[in-house]
Amino acid sequence: MKDRSHDEAMAELFKEDPAFAAEYLNQLLLDGEPADLLVALRQMAQARGGVRAIAKETELNANQLYRTLSPQGNPELRSLSAVLKALGLRLAVQPVGQHHATA
Template identity: 90%
Template sequence: MKDRSHDEAMAELFKEDPAFAAEYLNQLLQDGEPADLLVALRQMAQAHGGVRALAREAELNANQLYRMLSSQGNPELRSLSAVLQALGLRLAVQVAPTPQQQPRAAAA
């Protein structure tokens, strides 16, 4: 059995299950750090043939996309939307639950 890196394993999982990829990004947007989102997007780029292939599909400059997805990246909304569209995903806005609306934990 060949050893795989975490990034390779995640890329494969994202490629096999786009619904999981979407839910993973939503969870990162809700609870994660911006750097975590960029790591996930790099993994998704790997799953779709690499950053250069994704850049072509998103109609972005490959160097710009490499910088955007770097640990110091700060993507513009337009670029992020183009990348997500190329990955078969999209941004959405939802109402955040207020403390009164959050589901209560089941009583023990």
């Protein structure tokens, strides 16, 4: 049996189950660290041909995208939206908890 890295295993899982990938990102947004979200996006990019392929599809600079998707990255909303779109995902805004009606 061939050994593979955690990143490779996660990329394979994300490729095989896009619904899981979306739910995983949602969970990270709810209670994860920003660095974990960026690592997951990099793994998802790997599942779709790698960061260079995503950079080409999104017309973003590949070197900058590698830095953006690093644990220390800080993506701009435009870049994040472009990467998510290339991965077949999108940003969404949802209410947190219950809203209290004002009279």
